[in-house]
Amino acid sequence: MGLAEPIRFLFHYGSIDFIDNRLNKEKDWPKFKETTPYGQVPLLEFDGKVINQSRAICRFLASKVDLDGKNDMENLEIDSVVDTIYDLRLKIREVFHEMNQEVKNEKRKVLHSTHIPFYISLLDKLAAENNGHLALNRLTWADLFFAAVKIYFSHCAEYDVLQNAPNLIKVVENVEKIENIKKWIEKRPKTSF
């Protein structure tokens, strides 16, 4: 449920058939990595093209399922929020992947005392202003993106990052109550994050 999950949310939201090709980290990934254009997943294979970068893929699918903006200005607002969510992801990820235990402890302190509260309170404020959404006062792919990655956030940060964010909880609830998303969450493979 890392960066592929928002893509899966969008497919399910729009009832678009797709093959959810999952890789076993130890068994499949090392070999598969060599066949990828940038050594990264998720990848989208579409019309014979193989494309990387999760946000680019989400933006593409969002326009197919009408969760994008109605004009450039609306898309700018959505894109800006999504990149900000991604900035928080990078902060959390940096600590999670730090190998030196001493450095990790130091970085975790700053993450918990500064970065997470900073981003979460700003995003929560946005969610309040937009009535339970992250942009444009309505459901957009920014909401699906956030609802799909928040488990990864809490897993890697080692606590529930939404504990003091009632409006962000509302964003997630608004996404998870969508019938197609609800069904997907019930049946999706139970992985640790």
Add this chain to the structure above:
Amino acid sequence: MGLAEPIRFLFHYGSIDFIDNRLNKEKDWPKFKETTPYGQVPLLEFDGKVINQSRAICRFLASKVDLDGKNDMENLEIDSVVDTIYDLRLKIREVFHEMNQEVKNEKRKVLHSTHIPFYISLLDKLAAENNGHLALNRLTWADLFFAAVKIYFSHCAEYDVLQNAPNLIKVVENVEKIENIKKWIEKRPKTSF
């Protein structure tokens, strides 16, 4: 010439008037930071809205000056390349901002031996396939983005990252020979990067 420079390139390319509000890092920034929505620059102020995130801003401007894709699939290709350029930027930035000198030296080794050659050779291959452009066989905002940030790359990496990338050099040349960009480069403030 960090993340604001691609935005300036797009404004100049499209002959759009704008106020280039620059901040002195020591004098202006600490105070101004508190007034920003996310503690970050660059910001675009447009139609009374203040928006952060450089790539979102560039994507918005690109559609105004016809340097975006003609359809969703074309935009997906551009977005994917730009995010990949940005991934390289993050790798370079991480080393540049590392404060612990020992850790910095270790990280720099990996950056120079692995990350930079990996990304630059992939981007150079793309540039070869697209005849001196990064996507779609024609000039798009991905080219302007790369040409605008490559000085930052070389400055922070402490060597010319394009030294073995003839096709990427061509991408830059194709951008820098555009009359409006050429004029801007000649007259822009001379900062260290």
